[in-house]
Amino acid sequence: MSTAAGKADNPLERGALAEDAYMRRRKRISSLFAWLCFAATASCLVVLVTLLGAIFYQGLPWLSTTLLTNNASESPEDAGIKAALVGSLWLIALTGLMAVPIGVGAAVYLEEYAPSTWWRKVIQLNISNLAGVPSIVYGILGLGLFVRTMGLGKSVLAGALTLTLVVLPIVILATQEALRAVPGTIRQASFALGATRWQTIWRQVLPAATPGIMTGVILAISRALGEAAPLVAVGAAIDMTFLPMSLGDDYSGLPLLIFYWAGHANPQFHQLAGAAIVVLLLVLILMNSGAVLLRYRYGKNIKW
């Protein structure tokens, strides 16, 4: 910007001075890199939008109240997702109830109590590895342990226990991360005021870590909602015609039904699968925005 008083030939303006080759090269590389990063982001977006577009295109015509109020059926016009949706809600509720207290408890022990011995390091390493174990492996474990050995059968409880195993490492690792982010000075201040370790954890550390813990819980519940493989392994039903009413009842899950429909001989079911995916995504978005809201409310006062 040149003002009336300013001299016209400002040496800082672009093009005012002859650039040497090195300077030009530096600027080219700089803008090239910015474009590369933008392209990486754009390619993710394109894939996502295409996918969602295809699903909505297939599924939207089939989104109706029939879909929500009917159970699985062999005629596409009558088929619905009611039992599977309710089964999925059962599963994530139970999984959350079990995974959050156990996972947070384990993380608190590892971060706040456990002395840093080689034993602790072994446990830590194992938890990190468990987070990467394919979920079908947990399904096989659930089949052996919960379904057969413990005799829970193909119950919704056995399914939820299996999903709890799948998401526990996620909850533990995220909670540990959140606890580590709470400054040590907060713990010291609490101890110096005569608080016990438990009081320090309960009144200072956990509240300060809550936003981070919530993130882990969101991730974990979303994962539990989307898993189909472990449910196949523990024998969840597909063609449920009644709703699970207690922990011991049979159940189905949305991902299972989607998987079944997507591979069905009748192509109309492929479109139904699209509609079911839309419902699954809506449930996910609804839950996540609830958690984000909670996270915001807890987190807005905390700035170190």
Next chain:
Amino acid sequence: MSTDAQPSASPAIRPPAVVGNDGARSADEMAQSPAKVAAKGLDFFYGESQALFNISLDVPENCVTAFIGPSGCGKSTFLRCMNRMNDMIETARLNGEVLLDGHSIYGPKVDVVELRKRVGMVFQKSNPFPKSILENVAYGPRVAGERNKAKLYEIAERCLTYAALWDEVKDRLNDSALALSGGQQQRLCIARALATDPQVLLMDEPASALDPASTTRIEDLIGELKDRYTIVIVTHNMQQAARVSDQTAFFYQGRLIEAGATRELFTNPKEKQTEEYITGRFG
């Protein structure tokens, strides 16, 4: 010290004058006060490296004791031995004794929760909890079991008044403590430490991150609090030690080089290292 032998002394190598500290107690007065805290032959280790060597020092009651010395000299470590904050460092261990009112604080049956209620602490960097101002001050009594809201409010008012913060925050006690300025946060931390009704107040460079005006307020506050509490303050700032303390202890490389009444230590140090440090020749 012969003044003639030295070249004309530049201001840089003159020890800080003990001015503005009219309330400083003399060596005789301090000799009358019983030792509130006493260290006897204290050695302290971080793992294999020894941080304190055979420290013995009496902290007289209702006096301000200042620890001075260059960075890494062990003064903060020694301060943290007095309320066992070093317990939280896994590799830390110590030999020797620290006594509070003549009783060992490192005995096998000592409850650190009880100890820390009696020996409060203010940290170098103000560290208010991410809660309201009122909640911060009420925290100590609350964890000690006080549930009565009116009582907690009364304690908060009293302690915030002691810490010279009440008038600034009385209309916004429920606002977040993190919204306060740095100087206000540090005074809040002092109020919070006073709320457990301690007998000893440990201050680890409480004004090092504050502007001069806030520093003055904290120093004035220390002068007012010493009639009620025994105060130990670690400071990098020798002028500050000269201004606020009755007794000064000089540490160097983990050893207590010299301790004595502040007036005497600053005007007539016995040890050469002390003299060199307070005249600014090293450290």
